[in-house]
Amino acid sequence: MEFYHGNPQDPSWLARISEFHGHLGPWLVVGALVGRDALQRLKTPGHWKINVVCWIPSDRQRTPFSCMLDGLQASCGATTGKRNLWVRNSAEVLADGWPVVHVMRLPEKDRPLEGITYAAKNSLHDWMKHVTDERIEEASRQLARAEVAELIAISPMGQREFAWCGHDEGRLGEGETT
Numbered sequence: 001m002e003f004y005h006g007n008p009q010d011p012s013w014l015a016r017i018s019e020f021h022g023h024l025g026p027w028l029v030v031g032a033l034v035g036r037d038a039l040q041r042l043k044t045p046g047h048w049k050i051n052v053v054c055w056i057p058s059d060r061q062r063t064p065f066s067c068m069l070d071g072l073q074a075s076c077g078a079t080t081g082k083r084n085l086w087v088r089n090s091a092e093v094l095a096d097g098w099p100v101v102h103v104m105r106l107p108e109k110d111r112p113l114e115g116i117t118y119a120a121k122n123s124l125h126d127w128m129k130h131v132t133d134e135r136i137e138e139a140s141r142q143l144a145r146a147e148v149a150e151l152i153a154i155s156p157m158g159q160r161e162f163a164w165c166g167h168d169e170g171r172l173g174e175g176e177t178t
Contacts, residue, residue, distance in 0.1 A: 031071020038103035047077035115157030124151040
């Protein structure tokens with residue numbers, strides 16, 4: 001895979017995540033779109049103020065799907081090194097076999113824990129089927145211009161989702177795999 005070929009028309013965030021990851025790819029962009037959207041919806045700067053659980057089926061915990069993790073790290077600041085970004089697998093969460101992301105804004109004195117679930121829609125699955133290696137950067141730039149809600153189902157997390165993430169017993173992060 002060749003390294004990222006800069007394009008002066010790329011928004012600064014797209015150039016930054018591509019340089020961080022080493023190339024521009026669609027799953028990288030999906031992770032970045034989710035991370036950026038979550039920070040805006042949760043009204044948080046990210047980094048130490050959030051926890052992210054990325055659910056990826058065990059047979060897809062490889063590239064290109066795992067590239068989503070770099071997109072999340074570069075866009076919202078949660079990282080595996082800080083131990084606030086985890087990769088997990090659960091048939092219960094992954095009913096359709098595609099990645100699901102839970103982003104949680106940690107509670108503060110005047111703000112309770114809040115979280116958002118991101119799950120790919122069929123339109124994203126269909127779009128990904130048509131991406132070829134020859135047009136990976138072009139397709140990724142096109143994806144970066146898309147409206148997140150057109151490709152990804154976005155919903156508030158409920159008790160069940162917090163329990164999946166280990167928050168129900170105050171164990172957020174235990175049992176993670178990276």
